[in-house]
Amino acid sequence: SSEGGDSGGSEGYPRDETLYTTGTAWGPPVNWNPIMRGQYAVGTFGLAYEPLFHYDPEENEYVHWLAESDEWTDETTHVITLREGMTWSDGEPIVAQDVVTTIELGQKDVSYSNIWNFIEGVEATGDREVTVTFSESRPQEWMNWAYSNPIVPDHIWADKDQQQLTDDPNEEPVGSGPYVYETHADDRMVWSRNDDWWGTEALGLEMQPTYIVDIVNASNEVTMNMISNNEVDLSNNFLPGIDQMIDGQAITSYYDGPPYMQSANTAWLVLNHDREPMNDVEFRKALAHSVDMSAIIDGPYSNLVEAANPTGLLPQWDAYIDHELVAEEGYTYNADEAVALLEDAGYTDQDGDGFIDTPDGDPIELTLQVPSGWTDWMEAARVIAENAQEVGINLEAEFPDHDLLVEDRNSGEYDLVVNNDRQLSNTPWTYYDYLFQLPLRDQQTTVNFGRYENEEAWDLVEELAAVPADDVEAAAEITSKIQEIQLAELPAIPLWYNGLWSQQTNTTWTNWPSDQGNPGYATMWDGWFELGAVRTLAEIELAE
């Protein structure tokens, strides 16, 4: 990889043409391969490569992006038409074959190979028209792919073999998006504006910064310092204590007051159903009642997050929440209730050590694991453990190494963990898939870490997957049924909504998204450009 570019130069990037961002990249940019999910440089997907659709969570609707229009000709056929006159950054036109190639890459070993479980075939039925046929109708899952995966140019990617697909760093990314690669160094990634971007005309989006310098995340204190010195415009990392710096003027976030941040995902308390007493719903309920969320939110998070809804669904998914049901069946912090629940279910202290034992009289000793070094979670875990001890559950917080935790979690060798792997998306199906997916495997690598088995719930989730992508009502009907089971069974306990950490300085760039009638997302996180964050780059304005 090379250092130094030809522009920018020693005089640097003019401050008023450059947007400095940080908090997303956790390591030097080494890779611009959009197929290598999770490894590529910040902006590779979103700034350089783009998907067919965007999804607007506020409006709960899909936005055509590279696609000009789309149509389900029947339940298993999706016809997508591309916009006219788009070109790749190397000047080649963007055509249907590009989409076909991209989808067909899924037949090799890439992160989205699973779509071929239900895709039957894909065909360029015109210069700009692609027809996808499905063996099984799963529009929710398909649309999830369609908005969250980049289209790559056929003329570059068609001939890559497996090795190249996974190993090629793709140093000169040829994309369709508003920015092109400028330069990079170990601690930064620099993009420069693509003035030929199709979207300027087609969407009327004029990207404001000429350069985007994304700084590799250092440490909290470094970032805090850069913020206070106006060295960075947008920071997308959790910064403890930032609430003391957000003043609504120089430093802003989405809200002026708590929780300051929009919600991005749910942190769950995952229980291992293969072990006693977590397999007992009464115990799970008691545990759920014992957690004093306000202590966590008030403590380690200093009100930067909000407590999660008992369903765990994000606020953006409000339409899918059965509020009546929640009011009836939901739970809140109530230590007495927890004690009562335990007692009723036969959990009492039989050996007199001050902690409850199983109804059979076996002592209960549980550990709650969170990765060592994840300081906010460590603090939260301590609070949860303390809360549990207060109601008589012998629960200790433990901080193993992250990898070890993942290994244990995947193989089911744990009592309790905290997890937030699933993000906001186009559909709560992703969450339910996460909670209920069956069948269980030896290794649960991405979903259902709790190894909870409920055929009925899983059937409902499968049903949800088949609901047409824009049919919210039909979907809500199914989610309500799922929630009934969820609240009765509590397979996992939703804790809080992790924020879409985002703090902006207004000295150079202003007009950031806020709750003051300026919706949107100010973030560089992977997966959020497609949720509308890329528009923010067009909407910000130079400060006076």
Place this chain on the structure above:
Amino acid sequence: MTLRVNDLKVYYQTLRGDVHALDGVNFDLADGEIMGLAGESGCGKSTLGKSLIRLDGRMRHVDGTIELDGENVPIADDRAMNRFRYHEISLIPQYAMSALNPTRKIGRMINELLRSRGVRPADVAEELDRRLELVGLDPDVLKRFPIELSGGMKQRVVMVMATLLDPSLLIADEATSALDVSTQRSVVESMVEFRDRGYVKSMIFVTHDISLVYQMADTVMVMYAGRIAEKAPASTIINDPQHPYTKMLIGALPEVGTTTEDTRLEGIPGTPPGLLHPPTGCRFKDRCPIASEECSQTPPLVEIEPGHWAACWKTGR
């Protein structure tokens, strides 16, 4: 008269009090005289040597004066003494093996020393080479590091260096004790040679080996417990000692040739008194076979015959 020491008292300061290492020492050293200074370990020989050139941190000049060539030597005044050091009074230390800076070439070190004492090295360079040759050293040694020389060579280098400015008084403190007999002999002979050539005017040769003293010294002074017991020409001390201590000391020396079968020599019973709280009167009285009443008074050092001094009530009457 080169050196005159008058009632010199030098004490060591210690935690438990003063060690009376020199407690009233009187003697004269004539021009051209080599005086051997002998005595048991701890009797103050080194202290005397050190006092004449530099008192170290714990030594305190209590009383007495020193005159060198008629000039008062301010031994208590470290600054004023500097004028005398090296130019007038010089020293061959006991530790000659380690007296040279190990990381400097010898020639360079000598030059630096000379320059610091206000002498242009070039002025004495020739003399230096000549004297090195005199003691049997190749002038090449100046280009070597001390570690490259043997003990005897170092000893000789130090000797040449110490006497380069032709001092009036040279103090050699156990300068040959660490050497093998053959080296010892040649070093000692060079010293005499130096005196003969006038490189040094007079010399105090501190040693515990009386037979060695006899080989080279004109006079011998025997010390006992911080005081002088006896001073006399070398042959007198060996053949006709007067002080009972000297007598017993000489009597305890086996010679090449004597064996236990011929004669049983006898040692001196007892040990010398501590100098922290030295006894009053004659300090030898506890070990002395002929001690009597009067020995509880300090005996004065008297000249019992010309050039022969002794401090004992029983002698010299």
Place this chain on the structure above:
Amino acid sequence: MTNVPATPGAADSGAAPEPAGERKVSEGLHFARRNPKLLIGTGIVLALLFTGLIGPLFIDQGPNVYVGPKSQPPSSEYWMGTTSFGQDIWAQFVYGLRSTFLVGALGGGIAFVVGTAVGFVAGFKGGLVDELLNMFTNVVLVLPTLVVLIVAVAYLDVRGVVVQALFIGLTSWPWAARAVRSQALSLATRDYVDLARLSGRRTWRIITTEIAPNMSSYLVMSFILLFGGAILIAAGLDFIGLGPANGVSLGLMLESAVAWSALQLGMWWWFIPPGAGITLLVGSMYILNVGLDEVFNPKLREL
């Protein structure tokens, strides 16, 4: 952080330890009593030790419990203020001192035992044994301790104070071994050692009863240096997140102060005490060591 260049003189070129007879002992006491370095050093170390031992008894909540208002500067109630979550920094400090002493004593102790054992055996046995041990020592000596520790500890699942101390101890002994070896080497040529052999004494008894007591002051000083070194290494490990996962230590306090932006938020009371505690403790140990050196080493007494 292994070793302070404080006593290279004593370690390598230093004079053999002086005999310490009855007079030496009383003389030592005499000098000890009027050596300000020794007195001040010992005073501070003891005060800190005392704080670490006794302090926790007066604190009823654990050090990580949220007891008070958040981000409070020092006050009469919270002597060292509180953290961002309202933990009592004084409580953390006191518990931290405890584990700091523990790491020092354990890590330094292990290093001391290994180092002196290797040093004695090498210096006393000589020959091939010496040659091999010496080589071994040199090998470990050249390896940069902290880097070795990072690699080793990084692979551990469970990190506790004891394991940490163990690793530190096992990597930081070589210079002590070298120093002890050179001392033992010079003592082993003393005649009384040969005499003990002639009296039918076994090697290990000679080492423990003839040689070791004669370098006791030296050993004490080595231990102190190892102790201080272990503390510094442990703090370094803690700081980069390789500390005990579930505990308090001064290094961890420093780590969490930095992680929670104490610097930017101006919470000086959070990051100054732990560092100051370490510096004070290790620094006074070093000063105590000079004091000891001056007491036991007559050459240094003047000046």
Place this chain on the structure above:
Amino acid sequence: MLELSHVHKVYRVGAFGGARLRAVRDVNLTVEPGEVVSLIGESGSGKSTIGKMVLGLTGVSSGQILFEGNDVSRIRGFSAKKEYYRRVQGVFQDPFSSFNPIFKADRVFEMIRSSYFPATSDADWRQKVLDAIGTVRLDPGNVLDKYPHQLSGGQLQRLLIARALLLDIKLLVADEIISMLDASTRIDVLNLLADLKERGLGILFVTHDLSLGNYVSDRSVILRKGAIAEMGPTRAVFENPMHPYSRHLLSCVPQLHRTWTEVDEELAANPPEDVVLPTVGEDDDSAPLTEVEKGHFVGIDQH
């Protein structure tokens, strides 16, 4: 009683033991009961090394040391060594370093007791010690229960001899036992050796001082660079030195009643007759002796 035959000792010296140093070369000598054999030579001539080999404190490179017919260098095992020391003991050069300065001087007796007489009762033992102390003509009141620094060198040296006498020894190795003593005290120690000799003890007396060697010994061995230059009855060696080296050495000894000049003149006046010295080849490391008169040998000439 003691017989050394073709004994060699090679040390590995230099940085990392690269070079070899031949400290003792092909030495043959005997010590009979009631005989004092002096080992005389300059510094580094290998005297102490021979002493140490006899005492089993250092190994023999090649050759044999027989004590009462048993090969000393083959003694293996701790208890065999211990038994050997019951018969053979040593006293060393520096009385001050022969005592462990932190213990009382009479601990040397205790060590003998705990190794060899564990069963002896306190009273018997005390009597034994008092006897030994009497033999060396010391006043028990003066020397018992004192620290080494409270005693004089002569006293200490005599204590060491007394210690050796506690055992039923046949051979005493006395390595420079008087060189650190004052002229006034060393004669007492020498006289003591003479007394012991009369009691039938064999003594290997190591010294660098020719006049002292001559004073007590029956036979003298002059060593040069590890090899024997001359060996024979003391009187013969001193009055009629044959080897050029011995002659040179004797001419350099400062004498009380003859100056060097007188000696030189005497020597010039009647020059000694030349002797034919044995010769060896370049690479031959043997050192043969030639018998020039009965019991009087000369060795090779080396420079």
Place this chain on the structure above:
Amino acid sequence: MWRYMGRKLGIYGITFVVAVTINWMIPRFMPGDPVSSMLNRASVSDPEALERMNTYYNEVFGLDTPLYQQYLSFWSGLLRGDLGISVWLYPEPVTDIILRHIPFTLGLLLPAIILSWIVGNRFGAFAARSKILDNTVLPLGYILTATPYMWLALLLAWALGVVGGFFPTAGGYSFALTPSWSWPFISNLLTHWFLPFLSMFLVALGGWAIGMRNMIIYELEADYSNYLQALGAPRRLIRRYAFRNAMLPQITGLAVQLGTIIAGALLTEIVFNYPGLGTLVLNSLNNNDFFLLQGIFLFVVVGVLIANFIIDIIYVLVDPRTRVQMTGGAS
């Protein structure tokens, strides 16, 4: 002389082999599986794809052969300069990543070591001059060496960076600049370099000052000093000799201290987020990139060995005593 160097090289060779072996052993004998940890982050949902990728990476990282073969191929890779491929920065070779960071670490280390050594020695020699100086400089020196590197770095960052605002507290150079040989860039580089340098310099300085002070006292008590005094040589000359002779052990001290100073550099870099090996260590730790971590380990070890060897040579050159002993010219 050559023997001596050969011997030293031998020791360093053994050290290197030991280091490499430790390095090789640790991941293989400690719990945890580096490959699965890597895949865990790739969040692959399809179990079959996961299986295939697992095999693939095991092959890439050479974890699929018998142990002895792994060991041999580890060595052969090493000798080709191949330290494997980073997991965190996949697919970049570890060597490349390290080489990119090394200039920053060296840029900090070398000036800090050399300057602190020179200044510290002068300072220590100065302290030994009088009792008052000794009583002030000495405790200061001890406090400085006892300071954990990262804490002093934090203090400086806080006082001179956050509060004072005189120096930047993070990074190797401003994010607005791209490296070039222009003055703005170099001055920017220097302002970023200064604080980390200063904190390392200060901590190391204390150690050298103390070492020197102790050494020089020994030297001033040495026989040759005494003798020069007796001959009336001025204090200046004696001090000069003592200083020079005291420097020699300090050179060896440099070798001994190297490990410590490197540790200090790593910690300091972490505090200042300086883009050298220290931050790389932290990152590889946080990302469980053991290949990178081990690569750094080897680099540091090799660096230390080379530095030790250089110091050995320097020492032999400047100290006549060792030189003479080695050439066998002893008396």
